[in-house]
Amino acid sequence: MKKIISIFCFLIFFFSNSQNKVIVKNWTSYVQAIDVKGKEKWNFRLSAKVKKENDNGNNCGIWCRIDRSDHQQGFFENMYYTTKVTNEWKTYEINGRIDENAQILNVGAFASDNGDFYFDDFKLEINDGKSKKWLALPLKNSGFEESLKIERNWDEGVVAGKNTHSRNFTIETSEKNPFEGKKSLLIKGRNIIGSMAHGKFVDCNGIKLYYETYGEGEPVLMLHGNGQSISAFMNQVEDFSKKYKVIIVDCRERGKSTYDKNVELTFDVQVEDLKQFLDKLNIKKTKILGWSDGGILAILMALKYPDMIDKIACSGANIFPEGIKDDYLKDMRAELTDLIKNNKDYKNDRLIDLYNLDLKYPNLKYEDLKNIQCQSLIIAGDKDEIKTEHTVKIAESIPKGQLAIIPHSSHYVPEEKPDLFNSLVINFFENK
Template sequence: MFRVPQNLIVLAVVVLLLFLNPQAVAAQEDIPEYGAYAEVNGIEMYYEVQGEGEPLLLIHGAMGSTEDFAAVIPAFLDAGYQTIAFDCRGRGRSTDSGVMLSYAVMAEDTIALMDELGIETASIAGQSDGAMIGLHLAIHYPDRIDKLISYGANFNVGGLLPANIEWLESLTQADMEAMFGADYRKIAPDPDHLPVLFEQLRHMFLTQPNFTVYDLMGIEAEVLVFDGEDEDTVRIDHARQMAAAIPNSSMVILPGTGHHLMYEDPETYLEYAIPFLAGELDASPDGRYAAVNNIAMYYEIHGEGEPVLLMPSGMWSTADFADLTERLAQEFQVIVVDARGRGQSTDSGERLDFTLMADDVEAFMDALSLEAVHLVGWADSAVVGLDVAMRYPKRVDKLVAYAPNYTVDGLAEDHRAWLKSLSLDDMFSFFGEAYARTAPDPSYLPAMSERIRAMFLTEPNYTLAQLATIRSPVLILDGENDEFILREHLEEMAEAMPTAELAWLPDLGHYAPFDDPEIWTSAVLDFLNEP
């Protein structure tokens, strides 16, 4: 009987497999002794395990691979970590399955690899969309993630810089080929897969992730939000917002660097990454969020001493009040907070009115265990302060109300006409850039603008008798040239409140806090420091 040699049988099987599945060529690649493949969710995932100790998953970004971490792995090993780097599906040496690419799919791949390797919990160092995979894991698999280094991540599409979105939309297959073709084909199991992968990546980047501030507030893992000030991909204010929302976060934003610090300056990257993993990094974010009345309210705390709650007005935010905050914080502990739908605070869609915002202040104080504070408000936030003083009298030590009105009749007729005439283009011109820079959802500006205008034209509607119930010391303050609030209206208010005093800032108007912050702050501090 004729017998086919055994080595020819093996060769024939290999050839047949390659024809049936071209991506199986990945198994023929020369790989390091610490490299291997795992069957994970319908793909062959390439991974590399080095060292011993606490497991640290290294997740690359975009068109990266395990090779991206070559410069930092030795330091992680020296620090006592076991590194597990892997190629995400369709990248590096890993195959693809044809399933639509998403952060959820790649997070499930990661969990499956952890299960395959018997890893119950691990920390993660993620770069760019590798960090977004880490965020997905921290949100949806909290028991599996210990710590997360998130470098260059956005938690929703609104966090991308407009220029980056335009660039992604304009990219062609020829562009991708020129940028990544040669490197991709060196190790890819299917060199012809790049066009398909490119379109899937572009679609994912332009539509994902879609996490909310509330999702981030539920993260239990310790997270280092890490980035460079010269980012060309993600808005830096978005990164700061992410750090504020995650309860156990640290934040490092480095000047003079951008999206690719780990590749360009691995030593500096490691100066922060390793101390964070060791629990030795002291780098709290600028602000935090508090869950208040179905919204996430952003706030910052500066200085020490008696608490002063500083409330920005109109469409302004904590960022716009930074100078005033710094001045007041020289003598008091200043807690500056963004009102609902303004700055970095979210909104709930409820009808906007002064009573609701006063309830937000009272609930915010509860969330921070503040028994009583000095309230400082300007224009509409001064009206909020009046409402709090009327309905929650024990929560207010002193109130500074700059340019308030107690009824809509207190607005100058020209100002009311101006409010009615404002167009959406006007609102974008006034506030669009600042709102887009800080808002959790920059597209919310038109809706928020209309809600605020409607409130200003119909409220407040208090009575002098209601104002007379206020027992906290009150300073009614305004510029003597205020073009928006009627002088006699403020005089009526001050006369109605037995604990109020009225003061005028000479040669200043409605915008005195911005036009002359030194004079304005001096008047506020003089009042707050009175015995």
């Protein structure tokens, strides 16, 4: 059996305790938690006034999530993914049902990427399902008239009481044209990759791909995951651009890139997108860093266009759907069924495409991987959504494969442990 190289223990111990408390990501949330015990099976509706400015096409929205007593997630909806907010105050509403065993209903504001995102006049109402009467469930500081620092009823993050700060965002009250009263909530996003002024579009395979470049030197193409965009690599660009020319691209139907509604979203069609993309940029050979679905694309590029690929590093990749852990697959199938069932006005079409992509593809076999010629680093968290044995088998099946399982980490290793992850991949790329 060929040699599999894992992470050195000293590297793990050194970096596992050195992560910054401030999170670097392209989104943030502001949340309030409401006790809904005893209201199981009641209907609820959450509404708020929302608008955006200086957004360059980026979006925001309201969201809510039920936390159950069995520590499982219940109802969840984030309008960011389905509804485009405008530059004028409008009312947006989420309707749902409180799950059995529900304890907490989290309600909040969500903003992504660069822009000024305004929220005002949050309202929460419940109904027992038997009468037509809706009862107000009061939210504290719902119009943001009080100081956010004094009235700590809202928390940054997605879990009330567990505050996490996103470095590129500020959250404050604003007196600039509130919907009512004297103030509204303002979430500002600044200097976030994926919506920078120097970004460009290139025509490829019948669509337009959006990309940004950073640094100089040998090219490194970074490919994001299923529901992500190039801003997923906010924790990587700075370190990698010191040594390489970093090229980050929104894959079709994600971020700012377009898509053809008449063409099924598959990995094969995306591989052809990327081949044409590299040709348009006159890149003859590149290293690829791929995360999740981006790792799948890196593997497929190495198989189909070996002369174009120098090395690949793949985090959280699988080569067939059953490589995903069974409980995650079960949840994905249930969520897809729900999306299809509730696809009024076709608002869920994009999400349905993304779920189908991972539930139907790719369909490689382990023996296919013996044809990968380049050095390949296969990475996963020890608590990844991908089965550990699947990750190990992928690395074993590639002739020049290396394996790194990151302890105390999930599918989001590049975000959770960026210092360790970046050092690991850069050392792999640098090692001749």
